[in-house]
Amino acid sequence: MEKIKLKAPGMSKLSQLNPEVIKKDFPILSRRVGDYPLVYLDNAATTQKPNSVISALNDYYTTMNGNVHRGLHTLAEESTAAFEKTRKKIADFIGKVKTEEIIYTRNATEAINLVAYSWGRKNIKKGDRIVLTEMEHHANLVPWIALAKETGAELKYIPIDGSYRLDLSELEKIINDNTRLVSIMHMSNVLGTVNPVEEIGRAAHKKGALFLVDGAQSVPHMPVDVRAIDADFYAFSAHKMLGPTGIGVLYGRESILNEMEPFIYGGEMISEVRYDFADWNGLPWKFEGGTPNIAGAVGFSPALDYLQNLGMDIIREHEVELTEYTIERLSELNNVKIIGPSDTSLRGGAISFIDKDIHPHDLATFLDSRGIALRAGHHCAQPLMKRLGLTATARASIYIYNTPDDIDKLVETLSEARRYFCNE
Amino acid sequence: MNENLDSLYRDIIMEHYKYPRGKKKLDDFDVTSEGKNPVCGDEIEMKVKLKDGKIEDISIDCLGCAISVASGSMLADAIRGKSVDEVKRIASTIKAILKGEKPDEDLELGDLEALEGVKKFPVRIKCALLSWTTLIEGLKNWEGGKKSEVISTE
Numbered sequence: 021m022e023k024i025k026l027k028a029p030g031m032s033k034l035s036q037l038n039p040e041v042i043k044k045d046f047p048i049l050s051r052r053v054g055d056y057p058l059v060y061l062d063n064a065a066t067t068q069k070p071n072s073v074i075s076a077l078n079d080y081y082t083t084m085n086g087n088v089h090r091g092l093h094t095l096a097e098e099s100t101a102a103f104e105k106t107r108k109k110i111a112d113f114i115g116k117v118k119t120e121e122i123i124y125t126r127n128a129t130e131a132i133n134l135v136a137y138s139w140g141r142k143n144i145k146k147g148d149r150i151v152l153t154e155m156e157h158h159a160n161l162v163p164w165i166a167l168a169k170e171t172g173a174e175l176k177y178i179p180i181d182g183s184y185r186l187d188l189s190e191l192e193k194i195i196n197d198n199t200r201l202v203s204i205m206h207m208s209n210v211l212g213t214v215n216p217v218e219e220i221g222r223a224a225h226k227k228g229a230l231f232l233v234d235g236a237q238s239v240p241h242m243p244v245d246v247r248a249i250d251a252d253f254y255a256f257s258a259h260k261m262l263g264p265t266g267i268g269v270l271y272g273r274e275s276i277l278n279e280m281e282p283f284i285y286g287g288e289m290i291s292e293v294r295y296d297f298a299d300w301n302g303l304p305w306k307f308e309g310g311t312p313n314i315a316g317a318v319g320f321s322p323a324l325d326y327l328q329n330l331g332m333d334i335i336r337e338h339e340v341e342l343t344e345y346t347i348e349r350l351s352e353l354n355n356v357k358i359i360g361p362s363d364t365s366l367r368g369g370a371i372s373f374i375d376k377d378i379h380p381h382d383l384a385t386f387l388d389s390r391g392i393a394l395r396a397g398h399h400c401a402q403p404l405m406k407r408l409g410l411t412a413t414a415r416a417s418i419y420i421y422n423t424p425d426d427i428d429k430l431v432e433t434l435s436e437a438r439r440y441f442c443n444e
Numbered sequence: 445m446n447e448n449l450d451s452l453y454r455d456i457i458m459e460h461y462k463y464p465r466g467k468k469k470l471d472d473f474d475v476t477s478e479g480k481n482p483v484c485g486d487e488i489e490m491k492v493k494l495k496d497g498k499i500e501d502i503s504i505d506c507l508g509c510a511i512s513v514a515s516g517s518m519l520a521d522a523i524r525g526k527s528v529d530e531v532k533r534i535a536s537t538i539k540a541i542l543k544g545e546k547p548d549e550d551l552e553l554g555d556l557e558a559l560e561g562v563k564k565f566p567v568r569i570k571c572a573l574l575s576w577t578t579l580i581e582g583l584k585n586w587e588g589g590k591k592s593e594v595i596s597t598e
Contacts (some may be wrong), residue, residue, distance in 0.1 A: 380509075381571070382453075398485050410486060411487065431475070440449075441510070
């Protein structure tokens with residue numbers, strides 16, 4: 021199995037990114053929760069927004085608001101230009117792909133559903149195989165379960181091993197001649213594991229299968245080049261990378277998108293309509309029926325600028341260091357077990373853990389009473405939880421504005437929770 | 445500093461959480477009922493033995509947080525010897541308390557009053573309700589002639 025190279029070469033002890041300075045750009049991070057300053061460690065669920073994103077949304081509605089691609093007036097023209105400008109930025113951000121290959125959706129879930137409905141319903145037949153992994157989020161699980169139920173296709177899962185990584189030893193058997201699609205997450209929202217997507221993509225293409233990558237947890241945290249990965253589809257959400265909610269992206273290979281039927285029918289996605297006939301618009305608008313989330317796209321633009329200015333490799337470096345620190349500090353607590361790989365070169369900053377005596381929900385409530393926000397539950401990965409023999413975990417997930425001090429507060433409060441719940 | 449938290453995790457709740465009543469094997473029973481909070485992953489399995497329309501014995505196996513385990517434990521203590529109708533009345537008043545509504549003042553609630561603190565934590569209300577919903581659905585099925593059911597509270 022190839023080693024994924026994620027650590028920047030010649031990484032210094034101190035990353036070049038200064039989260040204390042970054043924090044100042046995020047107004048919400050200076051709020052308090054009860055008597056305590058907010059410590060936000062739920063970034064895998066959604067990230068906070070910098071001033072530039074908040075004011076872009078405000079500016080859009082204050083100065084520009086018009087419907088895209090149809091009006092002949094100045095507002096409509098400006099809105100269209102801003103809407104399409106973000107599309108170009110997104111195309112560049114994930115590896116300089118064509119703007120025709122960038123489809124706006126509501127979120128990564130809708131992006132995957134678009135493929136399942138448009139490509140899946142036409143190309144998946146009884147007896148075909150769809151390959152997923154045991155660690156998938158429901159977003160990349162339920163659309164395929166539904167499709168398999170409808171078509172009689174077979175679902176096959178790449179298993180995970182004892183170190184919370186994918187076990188690729190049987191990959192060539194799992195991805196067989198009947199396989200039409202391999203759809204996997206790039207980084208696990210529960211385990212933090214970064215999957216070897218290039219290797220799995222090669223195995224998929226060798227059998228003529230298409231390769232979809234759910235990048236909801238990877239695009240925000242590391243450099244991603246969809247062409248280097250050789251993905252046919254790549255899905256992600258703006259709100260997990262500083263952008264507004266309600267705007268997501270599907271990247272699709274142009275030749276495949278051209279062969280696909282639309283997903284949502286209506287205005288915007290047509291070229292000509294008669295009472296008994298309709299013909300589709302070109303890419304990418306063929307897939308964008310109805311008025312899109314224009315403000316969301318416009319607000320996503322400064323989010324991309326913010327990340328690009330920091331540099332995705334620098335962000336990755338910061339998160340590797342802080343993940344290392346988090347794992348080290350959590351390991352000091354005898355009662356805490358980390359559910360995920362310990363090697364930070366193979367993982368990201370979504371760090372799941374359990375306390376052997378305190379239920380994750382009680383932990384989350386206690387941490388919240390001290391201003392610390394994290395997630396507890398099954399993280400929309402019920403089959404994975406069952407596979408691990410767990411019902412829930414607590415999960416701290418970091419981002420560009422998190423500091424070692426945030427982690428210290430988490431660890432101190434976890435000890436305090438022991439005193440509270442277990443009389444220690 | 446722990447004022448709010450202490451109203452949720454009262455001593456009496458922690459006591460029930462650490463030493464849950466009703467956690468035992470019950471071989472002779474008339475009703476079984478399973479409840480789940482899919483969002484939390486909490487799971488509860490309940491068996492009830494009835495005699496002359498009254499609860500004679502109950503076993504509860506709950507996999508969940510302090511609130512759901514304690515609520516189930518207090519339920520076991522509270523319903524023994526009560527008629528099905530009385531149990532339904534207690535369940536309704538627990539629901540009312542958690543919604544911040546007026547409870548049935550004719551009922552002696554005992555330990556159950558400690559659940560009132562949960563109402564300040566909206567996301568935890570379903571934890572406190574899981575055992576009650578599971579019990580009531582089980583009893584309804586029993587009245588309707590069915591013996592077991594899996595209940596989902598979501």
